Amino acid sequence: MSLSAEDLRHLEPTLLVLLAEFLVVFPGVEDEVVESPESRAQTDRDTAWMEAALAEADLAYARREVPVGCVLVGADGVEIARGYNLRETLLDATAHAEMVALRAAASKAPSWRLDGVTAYVTLEPCIMCAGAFVHARIERVVYGCDDPKGGALQSLYTIGQDARLNHRFAVTRGVLAEACASRLRSFFAELRAMGKK
């Protein structure tokens, strides 16, 4: 049996209906994303750098500082600077991990512009740090857990994507989120156990 062009034209709508029914029954099929080798390599790099940021958070923890760490990585994949929260140590409200890392970068980088740089932070940055990333022309920010009370990249504000500002950066959230959040939970649980607030 052979089908003429005329037959195919009649057949086509029937096939479309079948396809539509298939997608209704298996709605996940069309959304399935196969991770490319490049994106897998990016995910692996993000995880490795977030572990480095977590190591910084642990240094803060050891000083009884809120455990947040940050690592700045250049476009060539080489670390530029790292830092951890030092607010209590320095008695400085601006000494967040990101600011400490940015200041360390300022003493090494050839320019205040950190073009192509990715910032890895264990906790969603606040408005100050998100603003500093805009000023520094950071290209991408990768963070661990959300900060529902102070986060400025997703939770309260979306400063990285604000078209009113003169620079925007890409944001990836949720990398090693549980490990980042558990540091904070145990830190505050210890504080409460010690009767402090």
Ligand SMILES: [Zn+2]
């Ligand atoms: Zn901050």
